[in-house]
Amino acid sequence: MLDKVKNVIVVLSGKGGVGKSTVSTQLALALRATGHKVGLLDIDLCGPSVPYLLGLEGSDIYQCEDGWVPIYTDESKTLAVMSIGFLLKNRNDPVIWRGPKKTMMIRQFLTDVKWEDMDYLIIDTPPGTSDEHITVMECMREVPCNGAIIVTTPQGVALDDVRKEITFCKKTGIKLLGIVENMSGFVCPHCTECTNIFSSNGGAELARLAQVPHLGTLPIDPRVGVLSGSTASVLNELPDSSTAQIMRNIVQHLDALTAVPTPAQV
Amino acid sequence: MQAPPPEHCPGVESEQAGLVSACAGCPNQSICSDPSKKLEDPGKALVAAAMKDVKHKLLILSGKGGVGKSTVTTLLTRYLARSYPDNNFGVLDIDICGPSQPRLLGALGENVHQSGSGWSPVGIDDNVCLMSIGFLLGSVDDAVIWRGPKKNGMIRQFLSEVDWGNLDLLLLDTPPGTSDEHLSVVSYLRDDNAPESLHAIIVTTPQEVALLDVRKEINFCKKQRIPILGVIENMSSFRCGHCGNSSEIFPAKTGGAAAMCIEMDVPLLGSLPLDPLVTRSCDAGEDITAMRNETTEALATICSKIMSSL
Numbered sequence: 001m002l003d004k005v006k007n008v009i010v011v012l013s014g015k016g017g018v019g020k021s022t023v024s025t026q027l028a029l030a031l032r033a034t035g036h037k038v039g040l041l042d043i044d045l046c047g048p049s050v051p052y053l054l055g056l057e058g059s060d061i062y063q064c065e066d067g068w069v070p071i072y073t074d075e076s077k078t079l080a081v082m083s084i085g086f087l088l089k090n091r092n093d094p095v096i097w098r099g100p101k102k103t104m105m106i107r108q109f110l111t112d113v114k115w116e117d118m119d120y121l122i123i124d125t126p127p128g129t130s131d132e133h134i135t136v137m138e139c140m141r142e143v144p145c146n147g148a149i150i151v152t153t154p155q156g157v158a159l160d161d162v163r164k165e166i167t168f169c170k171k172t173g174i175k176l177l178g179i180v181e182n183m184s185g186f187v188c189p190h191c192t193e194c195t196n197i198f199s200s201n202g203g204a205e206l207a208r209l210a211q212v213p214h215l216g217t218l219p220i221d222p223r224v225g226v227l228s229g230s231t232a233s234v235l236n237e238l239p240d241s242s243t244a245q246i247m248r249n250i251v252q253h254l255d256a257l258t259a260v261p262t263p264a265q266v
Numbered sequence: 267m268q269a270p271p272p273e274h275c276p277g278v279e280s281e282q283a284g285l286v287s288a289c290a291g292c293p294n295q296s297i298c299s300d301p302s303k304k305l306e307d308p309g310k311a312l313v314a315a316a317m318k319d320v321k322h323k324l325l326i327l328s329g330k331g332g333v334g335k336s337t338v339t340t341l342l343t344r345y346l347a348r349s350y351p352d353n354n355f356g357v358l359d360i361d362i363c364g365p366s367q368p369r370l371l372g373a374l375g376e377n378v379h380q381s382g383s384g385w386s387p388v389g390i391d392d393n394v395c396l397m398s399i400g401f402l403l404g405s406v407d408d409a410v411i412w413r414g415p416k417k418n419g420m421i422r423q424f425l426s427e428v429d430w431g432n433l434d435l436l437l438l439d440t441p442p443g444t445s446d447e448h449l450s451v452v453s454y455l456r457d458d459n460a461p462e463s464l465h466a467i468i469v470t471t472p473q474e475v476a477l478l479d480v481r482k483e484i485n486f487c488k489k490q491r492i493p494i495l496g497v498i499e500n501m502s503s504f505r506c507g508h509c510g511n512s513s514e515i516f517p518a519k520t521g522g523a524a525a526m527c528i529e530m531d532v533p534l535l536g537s538l539p540l541d542p543l544v545t546r547s548c549d550a551g552e553d554i555t556a557m558r559n560e561t562t563e564a565l566a567t568i569c570s571k572i573m574s575s576l
Contacts, residue, residue: 014364014409016331016442017476046443047329047479092530094329094444094482096489099414101271102445127331127442128363129411156549157336160406161364167409186504186515193508197515197542199549220515228475 001111001142005039005121007258008145010136010174014161016127018153019182019218021049022228024124027149029233030247031254032079036119039070042083043106043136044126045095051085055229061086067112073231082113099131106135120254127161129168137172146258147175149215149250153183154202166210177257178215179207180250186220194219215253216246312426313454316384320356320433322576323455325466325492329479331442333471334500336366337548338538339439343371345562345569346435347394348555353434356387358424359398360451361441362417363410368400372551376401384429397428414446421450435576442479444486452490461491465576467535468497470526472518477526484530495575496535498568499523504540505560515540536568 002008011024021042028040042050051057059071061082070080084095084105097105115121126132148169152162162179169176181203185194197220207214224234224243234244274288283289284299292298317323326339339357347355359367368374368388376388378401387395399410399420412420430436441447455464466487470480480497487494499522503512520526527534541561547554554562 016333016364017471018332021475046445047331047482049475049478052475052478091478092481092485094486094489096444096449096486098446098449129409130363130417131413131446134411134413153332155545157366157369158332160366160369163407164364164409167407168411171409171411188506188509188511189513190511191506191509193506195504195507195542197504197540198545222515222517225473225517 001139002115002121004117005115005143006119007254008121008123008140008143009177009254010123010125010140010145010148011151012125012133012148012165012169013151014127014129014163014165014168015152015158018151018158020127020151021053021124022224023149023151023180023182023218024122025050025053026224026234026243026247027250028079028120028122029231030235030251031120031122033233033235034251037078037117039080039115039118039121040082040124041109041113041121042081042085042124043109043132044124045084045097045102045105045132047126048083048085050081050083050124053228054081054231056081057085057091059086064114067114069114077116079231080116080118082109102131103135106132107139110139129164133168137174140174145174146254147177149177150179150212151182152179152203152206153198154181154196154200155198156202158198159202159206162206163210166212176210176212178213178250178253179203179210180215180246181217183220184217189222213253215250218243218246307453309422309426310454313422314457316426316428317430317455320430320436321463322435323438323464324435324495324572325438325440325451325464326469327440327448327466327483327487328469329442329444329481329483329486330470330476333469333476334538335442335469336361336370336439338467338469338498338500339437340367340370340548341544341554341565342569342572343394343437344553344555345565346573347391349566349569350434350573351393354393354432356430356433356436357390357394357396357439358428358436359396359400359439360421360424360447361439362399362412362420362447364441365398365400367396367398367439369551370548371396372553373401374551378402381429384427386429395430397424417446418450421447422454425451425454444483448486452492456490456492461493464492465495466492467495467572468532469500470497470523471501471516472499472514472522473516474520476516477520477523481526481530484532494532495572496533497523497527498535499537501540502537507542512539535571536564538564
């Protein structure tokens with residue numbers, strides 16, 4: 001399982017809609033932009049978002065002798081993507097499965113997909129602490145998993161669930177690489193006043209309480225939203241934005257941690 | 267290890283179970299095709315007995331997480347309870363891994379008591395009561411790390427062993443997705459003799475990445491034969507407290523909920539603008555019915571639409 005993958009990073013959050021998939025895709029794209037070979041696996045079976053976010057909807061998975069071939073975003077084959085979205089005939093089809101079937105599917109994604117040589121595999125997860133998460137954690141005992149990045153928004157109702165996810169990581173023995181606070185402020189396009197719609201600083205507070213590194217605070221930036229549907233990285237498109245700055249920090253943090261030599265900047 | 271079902275499995279509940287060509291070779295074929303073995307879950311009768319005085323059940327669903335299912339449930343409950351003081355309302359939080367209702371309804375730290383007729387739900391107001399797994403956890407940090415069957419058992423207990431009493435409407439707040447929790451609650455509550463007792467409301471936000479999952483949820487309801495009362499679009503716009511101009515935080519590049527409702531042939535109940543004051547009050551568990559702004563006006567309209575269609 002995942003023999004050719006050097007590092008595995010799981011992106012988690014107890015809460016839904018906090019930006020796990022957006023952070024996962026932008027992190028994968030940022031790692032690629034800094035010269036790494038990256039894989040992105042979407043294990044949200046009931047609500048896969050990665051195909052849409054990368055503009056890959058409608059791509060078909062092919063089978064080869066060694067298993068399923070993931071979707072490559074371009075000729076360079078530096079970003080490989082796998083999601084249940086590629087296996088559905090219609091984008092509106094629901095996947096109405098109970099736990100055991102979801103477990104089988106995730107095991108297949110990890111064992112039967114032909115993950116080539118790659119520096120990082122990013123795993124995007126659904127919200128909660130249930131079948132999908134237990135399965136991934138069980139599989140992670142057999143492969144070199146570096147740890148988890150937790151995504152949260154700053155409001156109390158999200159933090160409640162994220163605290164449960166941190167407990168889950170501690171109980172299952174997965175290392176917490178850090179917390180990313182997303183959607184922390186919205187800059188009004190009319191008057192440039194920044195409003196903290198979902199209050200502020202919750203992620204930083206939580207990181208302090210849980211004694212986990214705080215990896216950064218991402219604002220609500222509509223310019224980043226516009227990038228969804230393409231494989232453009234914020235690092236190249238919006239190099240001066242705070243989102244790009246934070247993604248660069250996370251990449252550096254990961255490279256230092258995983259001791260993968262950073263290739264020459266592209 | 268369990269063998270995966272055959273590719274064209276008709277489903278164990280189907281009339282064709284065990285009989286169609288796809289079933290040939292399936293290890294469960296003999297179980298599926300034996301008519302005497304089609305036992306109904308004994309929990310269903312227990313649930314029906316416990317819920318006999320609950321007139322209507324309303325599922326608050328969304329394929330997507332974080333769109334405001336729990337907040338909308340809270341806002342609706344508060345408003346309905348205030349506008350219809352003679353009716354009784356209950357809230358059941360079936361989000362087992364991430365319960366939010368205790369905080370939003372201002373009941374953090376409350377306890378559930380056992381009585382002769384079962385668990386007593388926590389009273390929120392004169393005519394509102396609440397049950398959530400949050401009340402059974404020792405601390406906010408406690409994680410519920412359960413696979414499907416255990417979640418199913420918990421939901422069955424919530425439906426059959428809670429002393430709901432006489433309720434006019436039970437609102438059920440759900441987790442995102444179309445999986446164990448949803449299948450369990452629907453199988454326990456759907457009554458083919460009284461199909462009008464179970465309805466669904468779908469909550470969404472305007473951006474395509476949310477609508478994508480919400481369409482799946484609407485198709486889930488159609489497949490499970492649950493009538494959809496309508497769709498509520500949450501966080502539709504944001505009014506800046508500084509300059510007063512509205513802007514779209516989650517741009518509706520594909521027409522938002524309105525376009526999706528036409529495409530999926532479901533009614534749109536209304537749109538709720540994003541208001542930092544409402545968000546903050548909800549986080550603190552305060553009652554928002556005294557507030558007057560665009561969000562509460564929209565809520566009043568939605569509530570009257572809901573009550574008139576039940």
